[in-house]
Amino acid sequence: MRVSDHPTIPAPQVGVLLVNLGTPDDASPAAVKRYLREFLSDRRVVEIPALLWQPILRGIILNTRPKKSAANYAKVWDHDAGDSPLRVITRAQAAALQPIVPGALVDWAMRYGSPSIPARLAALKEAGCTRILIAPLYPQYSAATTATVMDKVFATLNGWRWQPALRTLPPYHDDAAYIDALAASVEAGLATLDFEPEVVLASFHGMPARTLKLGDPYHCHCQKTARLLREKLGWPEGKLRLTFQSRFGRAEWLKPYTDPTLRALPGEGIRRVAVVAPGFAADCLETLEEIAIQGRESFEHAGGERFAYLPCLNASTRGVAMLRTLVARELEGWIAPA
Numbered sequence: 001m002r003v004s005d006h007p008t009i010p011a012p013q014v015g016v017l018l019v020n021l022g023t024p025d026d027a028s029p030a031a032v033k034r035y036l037r038e039f040l041s042d043r044r045v046v047e048i049p050a051l052l053w054q055p056i057l058r059g060i061i062l063n064t065r066p067k068k069s070a071a072n073y074a075k076v077w078d079h080d081a082g083d084s085p086l087r088v089i090t091r092a093q094a095a096a097l098q099p100i101v102p103g104a105l106v107d108w109a110m111r112y113g114s115p116s117i118p119a120r121l122a123a124l125k126e127a128g129c130t131r132i133l134i135a136p137l138y139p140q141y142s143a144a145t146t147a148t149v150m151d152k153v154f155a156t157l158n159g160w161r162w163q164p165a166l167r168t169l170p171p172y173h174d175d176a177a178y179i180d181a182l183a184a185s186v187e188a189g190l191a192t193l194d195f196e197p198e199v200v201l202a203s204f205h206g207m208p209a210r211t212l213k214l215g216d217p218y219h220c221h222c223q224k225t226a227r228l229l230r231e232k233l234g235w236p237e238g239k240l241r242l243t244f245q246s247r248f249g250r251a252e253w254l255k256p257y258t259d260p261t262l263r264a265l266p267g268e269g270i271r272r273v274a275v276v277a278p279g280f281a282a283d284c285l286e287t288l289e290e291i292a293i294q295g296r297e298s299f300e301h302a303g304g305e306r307f308a309y310l311p312c313l314n315a316s317t318r319g320v321a322m323l324r325t326l327v328a329r330e331l332e333g334w335i336a337p338a
């Protein structure tokens with residue numbers, strides 16, 4: 001009998017922590033203000049010296065934006081679940097993953113707001129996990145998303161005497177499992193429409209343009225995802241166009257911008273369009289409100305005739321199977337392959 005087989009020595013407990021961005025606790029301006037204060041105070045997200053930025057954030061932005069954002073959250077809030085779509089879907093992803101990752105405890109957290117990374121790491125530790133895979137659900141790496149999750153994890157462990165062993169899920173922007181799942185989901189989404197779009201936009205969350213010059217791979221990761229998706233679908237170059245959405249502030253962000261593109265398409269003679277958001281693991285304010293509501297309005301006001309928003313992979317069977325492939329690969333050597 002090997003030591004690891006000895007009945008009195010328990011096998012190491014393995015934990016998996018799915019992490020997404022975060023969302024307010026409710027759709028009230030007060031809750032949105034609390035969430036935005038934490039989110040926009042992260043130096044990985046807004047890379048302006050704190051002495052300059054904090055007065056702008058506290059003096060202007062947190063006095064104006066929460067009311068407007070709260071009204072937008074109210075439009076997409078999941079009233080059945082009584083929660084924000086991002087939290088509902090992330091919870092569902094973890095629940096669906098649990099039975100197909102035997103040997104690991106699957107949990108989930110939000111980088112900003114609740115449930116927090118410190119709270120869920122503590123829960124995994126409490127459950128006896130001595131090995132934890134951190135899985136930020138961002139296919140494309142960016143310092144503003146992936147790196148800040150790791151910062152929070154490491155800062156949490158900084159206070160612990162007995163730390164778990166850690167692994168981290170690498171970006172999966174060009175992973176065949178992800179591209180295949182995306183392509184199948186786009187094909188299935190298009191098959192439900194009663195029209196054929198002339199153009200499909202692949203809309204990714206934007207980043208300040210200067211982050212590209214500073215060496216952030218995000219822009220390149222988005223380009224590669226869009227190219228691989230188009231190739232997998234067997235489409236010609238013009239059929240899938242990459243755009244960047246959710247611009248914030250007055251600085252230049254990565255281009256082309258989604259909303260102006262939607263407004264310009266009818267002028268190019270393109271009247272039927274579908275939008276997919278491959279950078280989002282879960283539908284959220286940025287897809288359900290900014291694209292599916294505001295984007296549609298922009299397109300139709302400019303003369304567009306047919307518009308469809310295709311949902312994210314979310315907790316769909318193929319989305320969860322893709323996550324399982326990614327997670328199981330990283331757990332090799334920690335748990336026996338299923």
Ligand SMILES: C=CC1=C(C)c2cc3[nH]c(cc4nc(cc5[nH]c(cc1n2)c(C)c5CCC(=O)O)C(CCC(=O)O)=C4C)c(C)c3C=C
Nearest residue numbers: 021022023024045046069086142144145205248284285286
């Ligand atoms: C400087 C500001 C922002 C950067 C940089 C940024 C990068 C970034 N964000 C996501 C994913 C999401 N962002 C979401 C909401 C959101 N993003 C910003 C600003 C920046 N994002 C704000 C102010 C907000 C809040 C809403 C609003 O007031 O407009 C969300 C949705 C959250 C939800 O509750 O549904 C996601 C997801 C990525 C992937 C990214 C960089 C690659």
Ligand SMILES: [Fe+2]
Nearest residue numbers: 021205246286
């Ligand atoms: Fe964002």
Ligand SMILES: [Fe+2]
Nearest residue numbers: 246285286290
């Ligand atoms: Fe937005």
